[in-house]
Amino acid sequence: MSTTQESGPAQGTRWESQRSFDELGRPLRDITFTVVDLETTGGSPEIGSMITEIGAVKVRGGEVLGEFQTLVNPHTAIPPFIAVLTGISNTMVADAPPVESALPAFLEFAAGTVLVAHNAPFDVGFLRHFTELQGQPWPRFEVLDTARLARRVITRDDAPNCKLSSLARVFRSQTTPNHRALSDARATVDVLHGLMERLGGLGVHTLEELQTFSGRVTTAQRRKRHLAEDLPHAPGVYLFRDDDDRVLYVGTSRDLRTRVRTYFTASETRSRMGEMVGIASRVEAIECSTALEAQVRELRLIAQHKPRYNRRSRFPEKMHFLKLTREPWPRLSMVTKVLDDDADYLGPFGSRKAAEKSLAALHDTFPVRQCSDRFGRVPSRAPCVLAELGRCLAPCDGSVDATTYGSVVRLLRDTLLRRPDEVVDAINVRMTQLAESERFEEAGVHRDRLAAFVRAAARTQRLTALAGCAEIVAARRDDDSRGRWEVHVVRHGRLVAAGVIPPGADAHQYVAELRLSAETVTAPGPGPVPVASAEESEKVLRWLESPGVRLVEVEGEWSCPVAGATRHLAVHDAVATSRTSLVPFAERRSLSPVAQPAR
Known part of the structure; x- marks a missing residue:
């Protein structure tokens, strides 16, 4: 037997005193929750446990909108200790609907709401399992776990534990939990409301803040939530500043006000950020037309101000390159600047360590000299240890002629600029x-x-390739801006203009005006260095290569070598991912792309 009751909201709700909530995110008073509880024959559907009862209460703004209750025929015997615990016997469920009927009815009742359960992984796990078992997709419910939330709020002084029965006593629930689905759901509603009321005094007023609440956020942090009040609900960059107007931290978000608010209320638990918020006296916001523009501005502002609380991108000027020198007997050298000396460069590298690894890979493949001495065309010196080991052609003692050495250098140059197969094949054989x-x-x-x-x-x-293009104009339809087209203008790898075509505007005219108003840049210098920082240009590249981008105008030749290094990236990215994933240790030792031999 199942029952479903629906009703409209009543006057004079228990949350009427909270009508002044700041309209940030989704206010809790406007959210419809479905609080659900299940009774089952065991602890997991994976081992054959079945649902025997579903109970749910739908609430919004502190008022009950409806209730759902049904016994479920498990088509299996209920274990005696479960029958004693819940009071549900085999006789009671004999005429009850099967889960194939009961579950769709519950999903219809809960559609469009936020699911709430005490120990949600258990209840939602059963619901999801049987939904998928029926060949139906699981609705994308947002889920709130009152047990998890209580562990962040309730102290030992409040209750000895966070069991439903204990919390029901703390919040003086009108229903005593008794291991029946509807009763336990009603008690969970009172617990949910009690937790919300307690957290309301801590500045938690939205669903987003409730979902991410942490007790580690200090009272001092929450007192500064007013710093976010004047920020817009718009994409852009935010800067935390101290009393001396120094920039402490730079970040970016699609919703400035919502993101900054989290530093003072709920989800921000990094200790350094707590320290930063304690020092901050104001927050500055810079609105941006697109997400890419915000990301680029963030990089530029971090490089400009070098905020002490930003860990990355503070010193884009500190770069390393590998240089294939131009001299009678060329060699590879690690340098920090690209000169206009007609030499070939590899980089920039994000760290000296990465440059050293690349240098070692090249030296493992090509036996060019590694000494830093300057040789004439006919050197006459004693060979070094590397020559004796066969790792250097040893032009120093005349062991190799200029033609043979030059052919190795040409192959090395081709590897750096066009085709890395020589290094890839040699190291794979060694591995x-x-x-x-x-x-x-x-x-x-x-x-x-x-x-x-x-x-x-x-x-x-x-x-x-990107730095060589004088201008690239590209557009993409952005789902987050109601399907409007976002346009970016890139010159020599630098983002110089960004905008979103307004509804009803002439697209060609808008793009033309955007190009005219774009920043003017000079051609890049020698080597693979774009006008912007390498990190900025890579962000631009990722956007240009993303699905749905259409090229409007390309001035120059934008192309990479067909047999270039990019085609090898997927293998190494997969290896890096596998090494950080949760796999057995023996599997983590796999050295793919070279497999270990069978044993």
Whole structure:
């Protein structure tokens, strides 16, 4: 037997005193919750446990809108201890509807609401399992767990634990939990309301703040929530400043006010951010037309102000390159600047360590000299240890002629600029040999060197291609702006203009005016360095390569080598992902793309 009752909201609700909530995110008073509880034959549907009862209460603004209750025939015997615990016997469920009928009825009752349960993974896990078992997609419910929330709010002084029965006593629930679905759901409603009322005094007034609430946010942080009051609900960049107007932190968001508010109310629990908020005296917002513009502005502002609480992108000027020198006997050299000396460069690298790994990969493949001495065309010196080991052609003692050495250098130059296969093949062979000898740690060193080189070569080729284009104008329909078109103008790798075409505007005229108002930039200098920072240009590249982008205008040639390093990235990205995923240790030792031998 199932019952469903619906009613409209009553006058004089228990939340009437909270009508002054700030309209940030989705106010809790406007959210419809379906509080659900299940009774089952066991602890997991994966081991054959079945649902025996579903009870739910629909509430909004503190008022009950309706209730749902049904027994469910599990088509299996209910264990005696479950029958004693819940009071539900085999006789009671004999004429009840099966889960194939009861579950769709509940999903219809709960449609469009936020699901709430005490120990939600249990109840939602059963509901989701049987929904998928019936061949139906699971509705994308937002879920709130009162047990999890209570553990962040309730102290030992309030209750010995966060069981439903204990919390029902703390919040003086009108219903005593008795392991029957509807009664437990009603008690959970009172617990939910009690938690909301307690958190309301801490500045938690929206669903987003409730979902992310943490007791680690201090009272001092919450007192500064007024700093977000004047910020717009718009995409852009925000800057925290101290009493001396120094920039402490720079961030970006699609909704400035909502994001900044979290630093004072709920989800921001990083200790450094708590320290930063304690120092901050105001927050400045810069609205942006598009998300890409906001990301680029963030990078530029971090580079300009170098805020102490930003950990990344503070020093884009600190770059490393590998240089293939122009001299009678060329060599590879690590440098920090690109000169107009007609040399070939690989980079920029994000760190010296990555540059060193790439350099080692190249030296493992090409036996060019590694000494920094200046040689004439006919050197006459004693060979070094590398020559004796066969790792250097040793032009120093005349062991190699200029023609042979030059052919190796030409192959090295081609590897840097166009085709990395020489390095990839050589190191893969070396990795295979080491893996077959079960020298996995050494093979891992070569794997990391190869990955560093492939990423650097791909980065160099992509940035060089973008920097060579005097102008690229591209557009993409943005779902977040009601299907309007966002347009970006890029010159020599630098974002110089961004905008969203207004509804009803002439697209061609808008783009033309955007180009005219765009920032003027000079051509880039030598090497693979765009006018902007490498990180900015890579963000621009990712947007240009994203689905749905249409090229409006390209001035110059935007292309990468067909056999370039980019085609090898997928393998190394997959390896990096597998190494950080939760897999058994033996699997993490896999040195793909070279597999370990069967044993």
